[in-house]
Amino acid sequence: SAVISQKPSRDICQRGTSLTIQCQVDSQVTMMFWYRQQPGQSLTLIATANQGSEATYESGFVIDKFPISRPNLTFSTLTVSNMSPEDSSIYLCSASGSWYEQYFGPGTRLTVT
Amino acid sequence: ILNVEQSPQSLHVQEGDSTNFTCSFPSSNFYALHWYRWETAKSPEALFVMTLNGDEKKKGRISATLNTKEGYSYLYIKGSQPEDSATYLCACLNAGGTSYGKLTFGQGTILTVHP
Numbered sequence: 001s002a003v004i005s006q007k008p009s010r011d012i013c014q015r016g017t018s019l020t021i022q023c024q025v026d027s028q029v030t031m032m033f034w035y036r037q038q039p040g041q042s043l044t045l046i047a048t049a050n051q052g053s054e055a056t057y058e059s060g061f062v063i064d065k066f067p068i069s070r071p072n073l074t075f076s077t078l079t080v081s082n083m084s085p086e087d088s089s090i091y092l093c094s095a096s097g098s099w100y101e102q103y104f105g106p107g108t109r110l111t112v113t
Numbered sequence: 114i115l116n117v118e119q120s121p122q123s124l125h126v127q128e129g130d131s132t133n134f135t136c137s138f139p140s141s142n143f144y145a146l147h148w149y150r151w152e153t154a155k156s157p158e159a160l161f162v163m164t165l166n167g168d169e170k171k172k173g174r175i176s177a178t179l180n181t182k183e184g185y186s187y188l189y190i191k192g193s194q195p196e197d198s199a200t201y202l203c204a205c206l207n208a209g210g211t212s213y214g215k216l217t218f219g220q221g222t223i224l225t226v227h228p
Contacts, residue, residue: 043218104157
């Protein structure tokens with residue numbers, strides 16, 4: 001198993017600003033992912049964070065809005081850029097070593113005013 | 114685009130009641146189904162991973178079944194307790210195409226167990 005921590009746990013931000021969310025895994029993992037859950041919606045995959053290369057984004061998500069870094073096998077960051085109220089969501093980091101295991105962080109609850 | 118649906122959206126039961134909810138998913142290119150339990154301000158906790166048609170899994174008072182041919186899974190909770198109150202998520206893992214290796218989640222079922 002893997003234990004995942006995220007910082008910050010919650011934040012209230014003004015529109016037009018950016019927030020960087022950090023994700024730390026307690027062991028080396030192959031895959032790391034970033035998800036978003038908007039109010040009343042499903043958890044939606046934003047991107048796969050690739051170690052040492054650019055992240056792979058899902059349809060509807062772009063690097064300029066959600067830049068992602070993954071400098072090593074245990075750490076990743078997601079930045080939410082130029083925020084608007086529509087970015088108010090829970091952002092979750094996850095890590096996986098195989099198809100049958102995916103572990104999640106506790107989430108970052110973001111409110112944009 | 115995968116479409117995973119859960120019903121009902123929310124459920125209120127009394128302590129001691131048994132309950133169940135449904136997850137529907139496309140049966141084509143199916144690889145695995147995950148069930149998670151998510152309490153507020155905590156990490157989603159993995160309950161079950163199921164792959165085979167007819168699979169049944171059990172963990173304490175919680176059990177799940179899987180029908181890959183018709184594309185649904187049921188989660189059952191026997192004798193619900195207030196501590197079972199949480200959002201229950203199902204997620205489908207597909208093989209092939211653009212969804213390979215990635216989880217697609219349903220909207221979740223919010224369960225509230227009243228003492």
